[in-house]
Amino acid sequence: MKLPSLNIQILLGAAFGVLVGLLFQNTGTAGTVASGSLYTAGLIGTLFIDLLKMILIPLVFCSIVVGIANLRQHSQMHKVWVTTLIFFILTMGIAMIVGMAASLYFKPGTGLEVTMFDGAMQNFQSKQMPLPEFFAHFLHNLFVNPFQALAESKVLSVVIFALFLGIALVMGGDRYKNILVLLEEGLEITMRMVNWIMVLAPYGVAALLIKLVATQDISMLGTLAEFVAVVAGTLIFHGIVVLPLILFLFTGKTPFWFWGGARQALVTAFATSSSSATLPITMRCATKHLHVKPEIAGFVIPLGATLNMDGTALYEAAAALFVANLIGVELSFAQQMIVFFTAMLASVGAPGIPSAGMVTMVLVLQSVGLPAEAIAILLPIDRMLDTLRTTVNVEGDMAASLVVQKIVS
Ligand code: ASP
Numbered sequence: 001m002k003l004p005s006l007n008i009q010i011l012l013g014a015a016f017g018v019l020v021g022l023l024f025q026n027t028g029t030a031g032t033v034a035s036g037s038l039y040t041a042g043l044i045g046t047l048f049i050d051l052l053k054m055i056l057i058p059l060v061f062c063s064i065v066v067g068i069a070n071l072r073q074h075s076q077m078h079k080v081w082v083t084t085l086i087f088f089i090l091t092m093g094i095a096m097i098v099g100m101a102a103s104l105y106f107k108p109g110t111g112l113e114v115t116m117f118d119g120a121m122q123n124f125q126s127k128q129m130p131l132p133e134f135f136a137h138f139l140h141n142l143f144v145n146p147f148q149a150l151a152e153s154k155v156l157s158v159v160i161f162a163l164f165l166g167i168a169l170v171m172g173g174d175r176y177k178n179i180l181v182l183l184e185e186g187l188e189i190t191m192r193m194v195n196w197i198m199v200l201a202p203y204g205v206a207a208l209l210i211k212l213v214a215t216q217d218i219s220m221l222g223t224l225a226e227f228v229a230v231v232a233g234t235l236i237f238h239g240i241v242v243l244p245l246i247l248f249l250f251t252g253k254t255p256f257w258f259w260g261g262a263r264q265a266l267v268t269a270f271a272t273s274s275s276s277a278t279l280p281i282t283m284r285c286a287t288k289h290l291h292v293k294p295e296i297a298g299f300v301i302p303l304g305a306t307l308n309m310d311g312t313a314l315y316e317a318a319a320a321l322f323v324a325n326l327i328g329v330e331l332s333f334a335q336q337m338i339v340f341f342t343a344m345l346a347s348v349g350a351p352g353i354p355s356a357g358m359v360t361m362v363l364v365l366q367s368v369g370l371p372a373e374a375i376a377i378l379l380p381i382d383r384m385l386d387t388l389r390t391t392v393n394v395e396g397d398m399a400a401s402l403v404v405q406k407i408v409s
Pocket of ligand 1: 275276311350351352353354355356358386389390393
């Protein structure tokens with residue numbers, strides 16, 4: 001019997017995961033069979049993420065060095081750099097405007113009694129995150145001993161070292177051609193291993209979603225329904241309307257063509273809530289299905305996975321306005337601008353791992369004097385919303401690689 005295509009298998013895996021997870025929600029997770037199944041699902045899901053993380057660092061390292069080396073040969077490097085960064089900033093800015101506009105219009109949180117969250121807020125120790133310290137920490141993380149960065153999976157530091165190495169390789173010309181060949185073959189062989197991991201994706205996605213859906217406290221979704229609706233609605237709007245529209249305007253590519261090529265990465269992002277873990281699959285989709293040249297994808301996608309987070313930026317900005325509504329503070333226009341800029345900084349600084357945006361959100365709240373403890377209110381629904389914002393983050397990276405390719409070619 002011929003199996004359906006991998007795309008279909010992954011979608012079926014996702015649907016199966018959600019359904020079984022909902023079943024556990026209804027029947028409860030107590031009992032030997034239920035807890036045994038959840039344990040197994042958790043184990044399979046984590047192993048799938050482990051496999052992706054195993055390949056992540058060699059892949060990022062090789063693809064950036066090789067990408068830069070090849071770009072330099074086309075003397076396009078400067079254009080690619082600039083276009084990529086401008087695209088990241090613009091799309092994150094648009095995402096935040098969408099999220100903030102909807103929050104200002106619908107005012108989620110105004111009707112809620114803040115006292116009902118007292119318990120959660122008192123038991124929550126928020127970490128102070130003053131802006132200068134956050135900024136300094138971000139900068140120090142750029143330049144790290146490469147062996148430490150590789151060993152500790154510090155994606156951004158690896159990206160930076162790989163950029164240096166790529167530039168040095170090209171400037172050295174023929175002198176280092178063997179190193180370049182070695183890394184080119186390294187890239188090819190890591191992509192081969194990504195193909196193997198992809199075969200397991202339907203099972204990994206199903207297992208992750210079973211565990212996620214079964215263990216969430218869905219009742220909190222009801223309490224915070226308005227906020228959830230505003231965030232989910234605007235994230236979906238950004239993913240379904242804004243990004244495809246930008247893509248269409250610059251490249252003429254239709255949304256369905258784009259989603260068709262991108263869906264394996266989108267579903268994986270949804271299930272893992274981690275742009276970094278999804279990165280190997282994002283690279284594969286960009287180069288194999290969306291036909292982005294490896295030298296462009298090799299640069300834009302890893303950088304995007306750590307810096308370009310449309311979904312996170314939207315969420316952080318909307319959440320700050322929600323907290324303000326909740327405690328009855330009216331933010332002035334100047335304060336809203338501060339929220340805008342710190343949310344951008346906080347999402348750029350957030351690593352591509354689950355709930356990272358929640359941690360850096362302290363910065364946004366503190367920037368306008370809102371209580372960081374309010375995060376305790378959002379914590380119970382964070383993992384659910386993280387699925388959507390990570391999907392939008394990853395979609396933004398793939399759209400960026402297509403737009404940059406079009407602009408520089
Ligand atoms: N989970 C997100 C990502 O990996 C980051 C976040 O918003 O928490 O892209």
